[in-house]
Amino acid sequence: xSPTSHAxxxxxxxxxxxxxxxxxxxxxxxxxxxxxxxxxxxLADADVVVGQVRHAVALGGIGFDVVDLLDADAHDPxxxxxxxxxxxxxxxxxxxxxxFDTATLPFYWGAVEPERGAPRLERLERxxxxxxxxxVRLKGHPLVWHTVTADWLRELPTDEVERVxxxxxxxxxxxxxxxxxxxxxxxxxxxxxxxxxxxTQNGITRWFLERGRIPVIRAAFxxxxxxxxxxxxxxxxxxxxxxxxxxxxGVLEAGVPVDAIGLQSHMHQGYWGEERxxxxxxxFARYGLPLHMTETTLLSGDLMPAEVVDLNDFRPSAWxxxxxxxxxxxxxVVRHYRTLVAxxxxxxxxxxxxxxxxxxxxxPVGLVRADGTPKPSFAALRDLVRGExxxxxxxxxxxxxxxxxxxxxxxDHRVTAGDRAAxxxxxxxxxxxxxxxxx
Amino acid sequence: xSPTSHAxxxxxxxxxxxxxxxxxxxxxxxxxxxxxxxxxxxLADADVVVGQVRHAVALGGIGFDVVDLLDADAHDPxxxxxxxxxxxxxxxxxxxxxxFDTATLPFYWGAVEPERGAPRLERLERxxxxxxxxxVRLKGHPLVWHTVTADWLRELPTDEVERVxxxxxxxxxxxxxxxxxxxxxxxxxxxxxxxxxxxTQNGITRWFLERGRIPVIRAAFxxxxxxxxxxxxxxxxxxxxxxxxxxxxGVLEAGVPVDAIGLQSHMHQGYWGEERxxxxxxxFARYGLPLHMTETTLLSGDLMPAEVVDLNDFRPSAWxxxxxxxxxxxxxVVRHYRTLVAxxxxxxxxxxxxxxxxxxxxxPVGLVRADGTPKPSFAALRDLVRGExxxxxxxxxxxxxxxxxxxxxxxDHRVTAGDRAAxxxxxxxxxxxxxxxxx
Numbered sequence: 001x002s003p004t005s006h007a008x009x010x011x012x013x014x015x016x017x018x019x020x021x022x023x024x025x026x027x028x029x030x031x032x033x034x035x036x037x038x039x040x041x042x043l044a045d046a047d048v049v050v051g052q053v054r055h056a057v058a059l060g061g062i063g064f065d066v067v068d069l070l071d072a073d074a075h076d077p078x079x080x081x082x083x084x085x086x087x088x089x090x091x092x093x094x095x096x097x098x099x100f101d102t103a104t105l106p107f108y109w110g111a112v113e114p115e116r117g118a119p120r121l122e123r124l125e126r127x128x129x130x131x132x133x134x135x136v137r138l139k140g141h142p143l144v145w146h147t148v149t150a151d152w153l154r155e156l157p158t159d160e161v162e163r164v165x166x167x168x169x170x171x172x173x174x175x176x177x178x179x180x181x182x183x184x185x186x187x188x189x190x191x192x193x194x195x196x197x198x199x200t201q202n203g204i205t206r207w208f209l210e211r212g213r214i215p216v217i218r219a220a221f222x223x224x225x226x227x228x229x230x231x232x233x234x235x236x237x238x239x240x241x242x243x244x245x246x247x248x249x250g251v252l253e254a255g256v257p258v259d260a261i262g263l264q265s266h267m268h269q270g271y272w273g274e275e276r277x278x279x280x281x282x283x284f285a286r287y288g289l290p291l292h293m294t295e296t297t298l299l300s301g302d303l304m305p306a307e308v309v310d311l312n313d314f315r316p317s318a319w320x321x322x323x324x325x326x327x328x329x330x331x332x333v334v335r336h337y338r339t340l341v342a343x344x345x346x347x348x349x350x351x352x353x354x355x356x357x358x359x360x361x362x363x364p365v366g367l368v369r370a371d372g373t374p375k376p377s378f379a380a381l382r383d384l385v386r387g388e389x390x391x392x393x394x395x396x397x398x399x400x401x402x403x404x405x406x407x408x409x410x411x412d413h414r415v416t417a418g419d420r421a422a423x424x425x426x427x428x429x430x431x432x433x434x435x436x437x438x439x
Numbered sequence: 440x441s442p443t444s445h446a447x448x449x450x451x452x453x454x455x456x457x458x459x460x461x462x463x464x465x466x467x468x469x470x471x472x473x474x475x476x477x478x479x480x481x482l483a484d485a486d487v488v489v490g491q492v493r494h495a496v497a498l499g500g501i502g503f504d505v506v507d508l509l510d511a512d513a514h515d516p517x518x519x520x521x522x523x524x525x526x527x528x529x530x531x532x533x534x535x536x537x538x539f540d541t542a543t544l545p546f547y548w549g550a551v552e553p554e555r556g557a558p559r560l561e562r563l564e565r566x567x568x569x570x571x572x573x574x575v576r577l578k579g580h581p582l583v584w585h586t587v588t589a590d591w592l593r594e595l596p597t598d599e600v601e602r603v604x605x606x607x608x609x610x611x612x613x614x615x616x617x618x619x620x621x622x623x624x625x626x627x628x629x630x631x632x633x634x635x636x637x638x639t640q641n642g643i644t645r646w647f648l649e650r651g652r653i654p655v656i657r658a659a660f661x662x663x664x665x666x667x668x669x670x671x672x673x674x675x676x677x678x679x680x681x682x683x684x685x686x687x688x689g690v691l692e693a694g695v696p697v698d699a700i701g702l703q704s705h706m707h708q709g710y711w712g713e714e715r716x717x718x719x720x721x722x723f724a725r726y727g728l729p730l731h732m733t734e735t736t737l738l739s740g741d742l743m744p745a746e747v748v749d750l751n752d753f754r755p756s757a758w759x760x761x762x763x764x765x766x767x768x769x770x771x772v773v774r775h776y777r778t779l780v781a782x783x784x785x786x787x788x789x790x791x792x793x794x795x796x797x798x799x800x801x802x803p804v805g806l807v808r809a810d811g812t813p814k815p816s817f818a819a820l821r822d823l824v825r826g827e828x829x830x831x832x833x834x835x836x837x838x839x840x841x842x843x844x845x846x847x848x849x850x851d852h853r854v855t856a857g858d859r860a861a862x863x864x865x866x867x868x869x870x871x872x873x874x875x876x877x878x
Contacts, residue, residue: 243682250689
């Protein structure tokens, strides 16, 4: 980052443009910061640069393109969790960190371990390290899911399915502990035991059917928890109705260690609007757990007809991004993120696909076109999360006591003076008093 | 009952016409019965009359008409749980026991106790005794429901709503213990906390919303259980999907003492058909609890359009029973009962309205027209449950050891010889050996 052109006078707060918006008060801290030198003495009347590094709320995307980019030989455009072709993936990798600070990596069992006993985890680890090196937090998706699961489970008796499924949870969570901080532990459990879109029953559906949803969820969460006690463990679903509510209630009554609720929000049939979005958030916030909007998409092309029930059933031969669609998408992305971040329960938002290349169903959901050029939504989202809600590097003069005032969004900031620097974390909304020591 | 005209020869089994249907094997017993005199000695080579009294599986209807008939001054055709006008109710009361052996009584809180502290339980007790005197089992509906609940709950804080709601459960279950053998303890909990069809929030919805579904269900079932340990306690819902599945799973994981699952099955939009019906039964049978089809209806007139989501939204000014509709209904009623009784998990079926008079939404759901004349469905159902599946009183000669063979449906039968008689209960499917002593 580079300092802004003009220095603020002593006493002037360094502030994010939207720091005073009442609807965002729970996301913002106004901190009186004492800047100290390495000797501990206040750095009085000195020019320092203050800037934000990352939001506390996870504003993420999927990192599938980077996985494929770093393992280009293995790129399979039709495979599960496929990224863009490497030539576009290269551009997406550059653009990723301009809007996102968290990446979801594809741990689909069927892709991770198509052949039993030969897990392909190196490519995921390579991508994870690429992101971590760039300050991007990581999330794994999913550990238990009835779709894109290992085909070879079909042959195993249910006891064995359960055993190997839990082994795989332990194996992957253990291997990525400290690197992947959050997991969609169980995905779409509401429908899992009654899922019948396949000619033969997959092993995970059978496991759910024979043991029940809650026992499967409990076993998976306990396996993940024991493998990485610090990870954030999510129960994720596309069902936004009473079924997922009832499941969450049952799971919590049963004492399953769920850390957060994941709500998918693919909007192929149109933007939900503020009212519906807030109603959904309110209904799931009742359980006292943080909420992640785990799979958010807004189209920049024609919408899927409302009468389609299973989105997988709609596969047009071409689904182009259109100028009108892109204008609409840019507006809706901003409205949607404003609504989500305004809700106190939201701890994370994952946009499900930076680029159109390789997108689910071929839909134009990306913020970037299939050719790698950004759509208007890309700049619109960046202007919001790294503009309005952000403290760009700003030079400010400390006062006679070495104080400066930072009025910014919760998250990681950095203070630098010459070749010394210090991290500055705003971790609680409201007024704060913070000391930083430049080293 | 009167004996059939011809006596069976010694050794010939007394059998229900459908006793050998493989699909019903779980409902049928083939018992070698030793008939003994009061002295305990086998009654050899004697003519006795054998006949069925009641099915083990509860084949019931709603008893609302009888409540109003016995308390005609209080009949309010627009009130909750209203029965037919007394002049039609009189005919319905006669017809009831020709097809039904179990009656559901209306315990809607808003009707039972419209004024706080002045419960109107005498009229329900009068009706309950009327049915019990005729050998009809009783079920109460419902104890906790957000609809037709007491209006005065709106004024109370939630703690108080909870307290009085549980008091009312204890009061009513205690008073009717030994008379009402089954209760819909909680009705429609899936939708209860998100129910918003009313201008102001009812007290029960608020209770569910603030405490959660499972805590409310647990409290209600525990109150009912302690008030009548022998009663069959049902969790009843109209949701036949994953939401009710998830709720049932959570409730059972939480250890709530649920005895049976109640599945409503109003078919105002058309008969489900055998395949869907069996699929629903199979999905809920997974939990190992008996199933009751608690609110079955099939129309004898035009169907409600498929696009209506909340059936309450459809209120035509007139909804006549038609000749074609009546023929269709008669066929579908028989198909539906065959499907239900063929399923081993089904413990009860309640047809939701013997007559059209006073039917929910004014729909022609009854087996009897509004003027009190039976539709074809009435005879069709009677021919099935009291014909094919029934042992009509039959004279048979015992053999030299006092034996006779009864091949009939599980339930209560009776053996008589002259002025002596004995109850004969078939309570387990398959072959059985039974002794009865005539007294």
